[in-house]
Amino acid sequence: MEQLNQRGTALGNISGSIEEVTSYDDTGNPSVMFFAQYLSIPYAEPPIRFRRPEPKTPSPGYSSAFAADVLCTVGDVVVVVINFRQGMLGFFSLGSEAASGNYGLFDQQMALQWIAKYIHSFGGDPKKVTLVGNSFGASNAIYHTLYPGNGGLIHRVVALSGTALLPSGGKSYVRNSIETGVLEEIGCQRASDADIMSCLRGKSLTDILNALDKKSFTFAPSVDGTFLRSDPEVMITDLAKDDNSTEELEFLNVDLMLGLNNMEGGAHVALLWAERLNTTYNEFNVSRADIRNIVVPIAIKRTFGSNISQAITQTVNFQYNDVTGTDDPQRLRQRVVDLFTDIDVAAPLVRTGNVHALLGQGSTYLYQFSEPLNLTQAPVWLSGANRADDVHFLFGFSERGLQFVNHVTGFTPTVEQRVLSTRLIKMIAKFARTGNPNPLSAAGDPQWPEYDATSTTYLDISAAHVTPKHHFREPFMTFWTSVVSELLTATSQNATSPLVCPKEIGHTIKVNLVSAENITIALSIVSFCLLCACVLLVCLSVAREPTLYSNNKYAVMKTPNLSETPSISGPSDS
Template sequence: MKIYLVVPLLAIISIFVVSATPRVTIKNGTLEGSVLQSRKGRDFLAFRGIPYARPPIGELRFQAPEPATSWTGVRSAKTDGSVCVQRNYDNPNLRSTGSEDCLFINVYTPQLPRRNKRHASNNYAVMVWSHGGGVDGSSHSLLYGPKFLLDHDIVLVTMNYRLGPLGLLSTADSVIPGNAGLKDHVQALRWVQENIGAFGGDPAKVTIFGESFGASNVHLLTLSPLARGLFHQVISQSGTAINQWPYHTAKSARENAHRLARELNCSTDTSQDLLQCLRTKDAGDVMMQPSDWPIFNGGPDLPFRAVIEFSNPGAFLTDEPGKLMERGEFADVAWLNGVNANEGALAAGALYASPNQTNVRRLNNEFTELAPLANGLDRDCSTSLLDDITRRMRQFYFGDRQIDDSTRMNVVDMISDSVFKFASATAVKLHRQSAKSPVYFYQFAYRGTLSYSAFSDPSRDYGVSHADELLYLFPVHEVLFPTGAMSQRDLQMIDVMTTLWTNFARFGKPVPCVSSILPAQWKSVKTDALEMFSIESPTSMKMVKDVFKDMINLWSSFRCRAGLSRTANLV
């Protein structure tokens, strides 16, 4: 008789736990969240739109973030906060979208701590996501939702940060030191340290991870004295601090700040004049950079980037990233870093999708003039040196062949190597030289049913594009490819990628033991052969080495490289 009473009682308790509105109290007040479900049907708790800093408006525009203020009562955390101000690509009638009041964080957890009189259990490893984009993007749950990763025992944190000039404008002095968007990351990590225990997360086991611009963000955090001790592991997907886009000189930062000010009819007589005027301008107007400034995600000419700050206790970046890495002045933490097989697919696709392939013919006929621009070579180099470099580049990638449709993948390889792979490989070498902690290197080589390359040219197969791995970590396809369906192999790849990434967060190793999902061991890099884990399909993955040897030899001989040319001996 007692057995029959226990079963329905347990069912009632289970229903109550699932359907009850979850509440959690943090330093700033009490939050009310919601119950969501993972891809495989697991219930988890979501707390969205949590302020981690004061709104960066008025006197706080362009400045370092300040901690969020407290609230009274119960704050609803059932929906995302506003995205940060950015260009509006979806509605041609609106120049910009979003709000300056955007410094919000989302937290997803399997369950809240089970508290008793003695202790609270805070056992889950924490993964903090930095989205890509640079001048656009957000961590909104519609795009970077939790339902893939929350099939695993981790706490996921996603954050917004200030973008473009609102996040990275600098006058290269004490008036607007710069790096505000990167300091947003630091403040978010401080928030995690103070509050994540209330969600069941372990503040001593925090992994920061990001893709593209977000990958360079998290790698820059390893170089920043402000972020020391706030995280314990890093995952960089297709981006590092020494790629072409993350950093520029104080001179360049000042010039771009002045140029933007002039566009908005602001005085540049002094930095204070510039600041006071720009603070009066609509945030959307500040974000609308001059039309002839490139806005391609991660392009070599991205006008607002990280900058070395003048010496002060609040400086985020104190020297060039390459030099800091050379000297070993970075957080000695385990690092998982890698690239996709055909990173240049997006850019090459746009090239080949031009009407009548006009731009392809131009690249073929004007290679000496256009190749340095397309591949991020330093314009300060002498003409004779650039001519020699472009000659060797053309021979390496094309030999005596024309640049046309038959050499499409050669163009992809050239852009992949110059913009992504060389910097990634170089960063791994530099990390290994100084760090005691392991570095794990990968190449994602699985082309699934869907690919980001469709956004530039849906008519051709360009291989495994930049950002394609995101399809297997987050449900981005639901928004970006609403009519596209994933195959069974794609669904298997979700299991593979989320297991690798969460294993690293939980255990410090992406493959702590071989299993049916992960049939091969992933070893850390031990030599300059750059031992690398090649992820080729849901059932095929293996260790390889010296894959990038010839490419590294070529690009390391080019000293006219933006972002790398000012570093003495990178390889």
């Protein structure tokens, strides 16, 4: 490690270090590269609980050493990973001025302001900012394109395994009221909103977290009239209308890349269905009757609410159940995985991509990742890429990064997986620089065509092939975007039950951000920090100006990260 000179900004001097990492080229040959990392850079003052963040005042800063990732070196980009308030501290809302909510989104937005002002000091280009999010983090990335205050701050978005929409007619992710029992559990049920907030601010963080641990509570963004002026479903679908109120939204101006894994629904086998169906997730012996009587009805209720026509449930069962075959365990397992891949991820991504491709000024791309990672937490029968597998490949397989996985799984990537990681990084890095991932890195690779709503073109990515294809996950996508939508209209059923986001426990690493009460930004990468669907981290990737910080000794990358708060000191097992 070699210490860097301090970088001067209006907020004070910031020091970092030169680190080395072993990366792999397109043929699997290793090489040692160097990058610069800066950690623990505050972008806002420590927040007052349940209030929006305040800008950071000038003060000196110093970054301690922390493991960096191959993403910044192979991709030749500046990578910014931000820390922000999560869970109740980030999204509690009473729907009033006393607690308007969305504090976590405002934390992220202040980090975007920090990038616009100071990233040039670290070799970044504030006119080439790409916002990257995984799962719930991807929905946050889309929310940022709907906030007028982000005009000019975001230029591209990479939304992986998530968006702000659900299948047509599904209940929104946003909440306009708190869940029943939250205040009672904490002991802050009061007559007025002001008294409630006074009570909550008087509780210790330990008391709040202990109370929340007793039951499963979910906190999500809300329509606050400022950051989210209305439901994102309404805001995005209304973009097709001649409405001047939508002109300032960045959603149609940014370049958009959407991505998912071909077995996203495999996570639900371990997280939701194994115990409910009285089996184990490695065996997962599910029958056609189980799918018809348990799986499909619950899936429909989660997505559309309880007041839904039985005809829709029966139609979904007909589409996904093996109504003519035998109880083939592998075939039926796959049907369950397909159902949740489509209903939770694929169909919402297609709806988002359709609007953007039809109306947007920016480019639109879609990929499906099909390379299995074979971590021990995945069901042994799962043959494709599970949730967040592509994120592992995107963050690369540096020795430092692997230590966060190896101690849990003993996983070691193959040469072919390292090569695929390099290719994926280069694709997304090119997109971050230009809005176009082409040309693809390997010799003989085809062009990645832009997505369009008619042919639904996408790129299928695995170690064996990188292939453009058409008609993404058909006929299932037409079923969700057209058939179900028309059935909902025909039956005139309005779902009223709230959406339930199950606590996802099946992933290898979880960064516990729920108790973060300080706000920091640092210049580096934390490997595998975007793995949990309900514990999100939004990664802000900023394309580097190629003329800056290039010399004969180092391939120097600059990166912002997250540290300083106790909750970020290290990953914990899910």
